Amino acid sequence: xxxxxxxxxxxxxxxxxxxxxxxxxxxxxxxxxxxxxxxxxxxxxxxxxxxxxxxxxxxxxxxxxxxxxxxxxxxxxxxxxxxxx
Numbered sequence: 319x320x321x322x323x324x325x326x327x328x329x330x331x332x333x334x335x336x337x338x339x340x341x342x343x344x345x346x347x348x349x350x351x352x353x354x355x356x357x358x359x360x361x362x363x364x365x366x367x368x369x370x371x372x373x374x375x376x377x378x379x380x381x382x383x384x385x386x387x388x389x390x391x392x393x394x395x396x397x398x399x400x401x402x403x
Contacts, residue, residue: 340371 337343338357352360352367360367385393 338367340369 333343335343338361339352357367381393
């Protein structure tokens with residue numbers, strides 16, 4: 319046994335460690351994207367979900383490429399949903 323029993327997924331362990339979009343299946347995230355209800359509806363409709371990790375990597379590489387092509391020294395970006403006081 320390599321990990322404590324408390325760390326093992328006990329509710330439907332067949333679902334795996336990742337959601338269909340590539341994010342962790344820990345049911346512990348802020349829902350700014352698809353909710354569990356949406357995942358269920360899409361699965362029932364037979365839709366293929368995007369892999370969010372790959373999509374984020376593609377967007378990051380594209381953004382980096384454009385910054386380099388334009389000779390910019392940096393880029394100021396922010397997340398309007400991540401507000402810290």
